[in-house]
Amino acid sequence: MTEAETTPPGDEAGQYWYAADKQALLGRLRRIEGQVRGLHRMVEQDTYCIDVLTQISAATRALQAVAVGLLEGHIAHCVMDAAQNGTDPSAKVKEASDAIARLVRS
Template structure:
């Protein structure tokens, strides 16, 4: 079975949805830079940990958004086209990765 992450797959997202994801990721990027500054400035460890927790939660929301879109579109389309078993197996592998976090 071919690993889909090794293939180049193109998924088309509506521009608004894509812009929202990019904006969320840019905010997360800013939060990460903020943590770097906090460490450089010897901020209180608990404050840094709180910010790390916020970043983890934000990344989880982005991941769940992408997972939902993938399920509703890519997996659904694969099932309709008779390729459901492979798509479901791939989806289950993603769930397995999520559960290890």
């Protein structure tokens, strides 16, 4: 495989559509990371199981919200860019469909 086949395309600078929102995205991921560290502490402290499960649910929803935002952006930018540039967007649509399938299974 060539490097082009193994590396998803970004723009010329190697950035993706979310570059403008990168700090906000990283902030959300840091908060989720904090939630997961909190879960670890809860288990270490023998917190009641239902309370741990509630926090797992919250962390899961937060990750799903990030994933949905990335999927929306992929469709709005990557798929649309392919269509507007005269490239067949079906590969980008397939990527989105595969990602949705992975999210639904998890």
